Amino acid sequence: MTKGYNTIGQPELRSNPQHIYGRNTHRSGVKTTSAQFLASLTLVTALLISTATVASAQLNPEDVAGLKLVNSVVLHDDGEMLAYTITVPREADESVGGDYQELRLIDLSSGDDIGVVEAPSSAAAPAWVPGQDRLAFRMTDPDYHDAPQVYSVDFEGEDIKKHTSAPEGVMNFSFSPDGSHLAYTMRDAWPEEVQERRDQGYDMDVSGEDERHVRLWVKDDDVSEAMTPDDMTVWDFEWAPDSRRLAVRTTYGTGLDDEMMFSEIMMLDIRDGELELLAESQGKVATMTWSPDGSKFAFLAAKAINDPLPQRIYVTRVGDYVSDDITPEDYEGTPEWLVWKDDQTLRFVALEGTKTGLREIPVSGGEAELLMGGDLEIFRSASFDSSHELFAAPVDRRDHPPEVYLGNLRDGEWERLTYNNDFLDGVTLGRQETISWYGPDGLDIEGVVTYPQDFEEDGAYPLAILPHGGPEGTSIDGWNTRPLYPAQVLATNGYVVLKPNYRGSGGRGSWFTMANHRDLGGREFKDVIKGIDYLAYEGAIDPGKVGISGTSYGGYFSAWAGTRYSDRFAAAITFAGLSNWISFMGTTDIPHEMSITHWDLWWFENEGINWDRSPVAHIRGADTPILVAHGSADDRVHPEQSIQLHQFLELNEITTQLVMYPRQPHGLTERAHRIDFMERVLDWFDRYVKD
Structure with missing residues (x-):
């Protein structure tokens, strides 16, 4: 293992600018049983509709360029809180650049919609910190740093804490199941002598000489250590339930071609840094997930190296290396997201023709039972509570782009929670x-x-x-x-x-x-x-x-x-x-x-x-x-x-x-x-x- 740098896991001494975090319950509209909240929502919705492009009853290019799109949605285990990110395009009078990614919290009991990160800052990858009532996320803050770092806030969207000071910025991150460690990936910096030369204008890109690998780091207390070799790139990783092992998907090349075609699924033990093969795979690989007891490992991968999509469900018994394809042979669909319900059952969300569906399949294989989907609601992932009955997802339909929805497997019903493009109500x-x-x-x-x-x-x-x-x-x-x-x-x-x-x-x-x-x-x-x-x-x-x-x-x-x-x-x-x-x-x-x-x-x-x-x-x-x-x-x-x-x-x-x-x-x-x-x-x- 390579000794790294120190990071401070304490709140920064800073003011509370509104674009970083702060309570805001009147932006996008949320369904709730709170009469007071509904009243305020009704007023704001009326104002939005009156000032939006209602006069233009037909969709035009400016409307499309201004659409706000919900991205990732995560539901807390207790089913009482959820977080979501939303793409917010720049206004016409802003400087040239890409979209912002805002982060918001919804308290499902009160209906409060709380702004956590707002433009011009951007956030991504929201995730609940295990064992703590906190939401972690990756944020880029133009007022303080350009390189993304990991932060967290409490359920009120307040008490912000910075968890990393990664010099090259954090690419992906995940807290261990017991909350004791933070794993993240970061691209290697240029060696000091190379950086000095580049600063002098010698910044040529030389094939085969200028690769910078992405390594996995693990932070314990205030010290971060690189856990993977300097000749290996890590594309994805997943903590095991014991908080001591991780599945890491790696390549020896740094390009997208390597990632799509030649990655390996390895197992890393953070106690000694040892890497060993976890599961056999070939071609493209997507979602990876450990069973709750840690004895099995499931992932999506290609049927063969020449399969254009990672659309088969594989299960490996940890220590056996051999991966069994449990996808039903007669199933016509493309699984895109995978999670364990329990040690013997997997759930997946799949594209099925022009629709989507949530299905359940025994780990031993067999029929994939449709739980929800196949209708107007289109969703590509799901986030469940501890009961495995309630889930949240970004859902789009023919009449609106992705919004936050709650799905309930008990009654098969959907509930829409956000309304970020109200002007569409006036568009034919x-x-x-x-x-x-x-x-x-x-x-x-x-x-x-x-x-x-x-x-x-x-x-x-x-x-x-x-x-x-x-x-x-x-x-x-x-x-x-x-x-x-x-x-x-x-x-x-x-x-x-x-x-x-x-x-x-x-x-x-x-x-x-x-x-x-x-x-x-x-x-x-x-x-x-x-x-x-x-x-x-x-x-x-x-x-x-x-x-x-x-x-x-x-x-x-x-x-x-x-x-x-x-x-x-x-x-x-x-x-x-x-x-x-x-x-x-x-x-x-x-x-x-x-x-x-x-x-x-x-x-x-x-x-x-x-x-x-x-x-x-x-x-x-x-x-x-x-x-x-x-x-x-x-x-x-x-x-x-x-x-x-x-x-x-x-x-x-x-x-x-x-x-x-x-x-x-x-x-x-x-x-x-x-x-x-x-x-x-x-x-x-x-x-x-x-x-």
Whole structure:
């Protein structure tokens, strides 16, 4: 073990600025039995509605850019308190930057909604401190430090304490079950002599020489010690019930490609720092969890190394190493979250088609019983109280983005607790539903359709297709509008909108996710073509007025549509999309993941199909106007993919435009850029699809 630095676990001498913590019971609205609280809520709701965009009865880009989204939700064991984080976008008059992440507490007995961390500070990863009536979280405070540190507050949202002073900032953290230790991960600092050179301008990035590993630290009293070697990166960890062992997921490389494809699940004993194999796994790994008695270990992982998702449930008896896949063979779903109910029973939340469900399965395997879900409420995780009957979750529906809900397994009922986007009550949304059709080989394909508000089956409507990325992403039949996928905004402007779950998508098990292997851009894209034909046959759309807009792999679909299938598409928009499979493999940060789990084929094993399935290979036969957009700081799909596509389009005199968004990674994080992109989508489609 390596001796570390001292940290002070005492409250800082500081004032109590409102944006750090403080009682605030009138911000988002909470259902409660308290008459006084309800009265104040009614007044505030009326004020919010009167000042919001009620006059705009239709959703517009500014509305979408201003949505507040609930993220993580944690329910206390006693079922009386919960905490949640919420994404709060910056206002138009604020400095350029990303969203804030605020943290709030709800006292379920009184209905009080208490502000703990508010903008311009940001918080993440709320967790209850075992054995203490305190809530821990990771916070970035621009007034005091930029590197995230671990703090905690009491049930009143007060008595703030700082638990770490990690020089490079805390990435993940967890208190031991007995509350005696704090484990966290931190990226190694540059060696002192290297940092001095970098400060002098010698800040070159040299492949193979400039890796900085992420190590696991454990804090006991006021001393933190590094528990993992300096040549190993820790991506995830989970305390055992005995508070002496941890499961740690590690790699010897530092990149995302290593994390997704080559991680190992090890067991660390903090008493002597010994590491040993805990569970066999291959490919992608997700949620990890110990049984209550510590004798078993469960986790989500891939069926095989070429499975694009960690969607199988594995159980290992501690000390045996061998992992048993207990996922029912006939189960068509993608588990995303896992927890123990007791030593013999696991619960999981899964994507199931375009819906979600909470299920229970014996650790020995067998039928996965549906406990709750399969309806309008969409949730991707759950936080239970000690009774295992009451749980809290971020839940979205067709009519609103994620809010805090309570679910009760006794009666199967939901209770909504927060109302962070009240203006939506005055917005008219298009009708939304899940449809299905047959792919080119008879495979059943699903998709989510959103219709214009005045929709009538007369076949006159233009169609906007919004393919998800991945390709292992999933279009869900809940809230379906965000800046890169503005479904309801397009519906408001007269488009039928289709979000297809083509083969290769998640939500239907490993077999479906792997059904596009060695055929990217082949039958999976013909699934989309068949969806267009189905909607035309049903009298919903004009097949001569079809546009497509997608991001990442969805951007590849858009570029592929506008080139190889130019005769079927009036316009295309690609954001951060792939255009040349061969050059993409030479510039992306995930070459192994893309080759092994999606292509199931290395490009040099069959250069012909990689080139043939590249949009730039089919430009000479195309005439579809293509809007090309990309973030300048994208490491996943290098901006050269869009620059290359745009230049080839121009050289072939095809209508195009290139938009580069400064500072943006593999997505859009800034308000102005989000609004700009949505407005460009509307303008491009109105110009080349409607007209």
